[in-house]
Amino acid sequence: MCEANAYLRHDKEDELLMESVDKVIPEEGQLLLENIFGVKKIVKGIIKELSLVDHKIIIERN
């Protein structure tokens, strides 16, 4: 499986928001995250960086 973990980037720390994320849909300053189990989460923020080989989605507050 090739899901990734979503992190919220604060100053120098990355806080884990959700593991095993499959889908990410940006919508008006928010991100809809859905993991491989179908659990959904909406977070305010934008995608700062994807690093897929490292399984990382980095999100920042906008």
Place this chain on the structure above:
Amino acid sequence: MCEANAYLRHDKEDELLMESVDKVIPEEGQLLLENIFGVKKIVKGIIKELSLVDHKIIIERN
């Protein structure tokens, strides 16, 4: 390896932009894509959707 393929979404078709994408960095209406071989490409657009289990990054013109 858990890279994905980047597609540009036109009306109803998805055009393959780059295979084996590792990193995506959004910057001022552009996306910097880098594949697992270190090849970089800058495209105008925004991330419309990630579907990681399907290995898809969907990009739309902004």
